[in-house]
Amino acid sequence: MPKVFDWNGYRFHFYSNEGDPREPPHVHVRRGMANAKFWLRPDVVPAYSKGITPQMLSRLSHVIEDRRDEIERA
Numbered sequence: 001m002p003k004v005f006d007w008n009g010y011r012f013h014f015y016s017n018e019g020d021p022r023e024p025p026h027v028h029v030r031r032g033m034a035n036a037k038f039w040l041r042p043d044v045v046p047a048y049s050k051g052i053t054p055q056m057l058s059r060l061s062h063v064i065e066d067r068r069d070e071i072e073r074a
Contacts, residue, residue: 001028004074007063014074027071029060038064040072 004012010031025040026047034051038044044064046057064071 002074004071005067010060012064012067012071014071025072027064036060040064040068044068 001013001015004014004027006012010029013028013030014026015028027038027040029036029038029052032051034049036049036052036057037047038061039047044061046061049057052060
């Protein structure tokens with residue numbers, strides 16, 4: 001699972017061979033046992049999360065929005 005970047009202890013990554021058929025563009029976020037998956041388009045929204053507060057999901061969404069181009073290039 002290639003890492004795109006780290007932010008405040010959260011790892012932003014993707015799986016190189018995920019889904020058949022392929023899923024729409026998204027990114028996974030993990031910190032310890034907490035994890036989430038965010039869709040990138042048309043808007044950044046959580047697809048699921050486990051162990052991450054709603055406030056942190058909102059902050060993570062903003063980080064992803066700010067770095068969406070970098071994530072999509074990766």
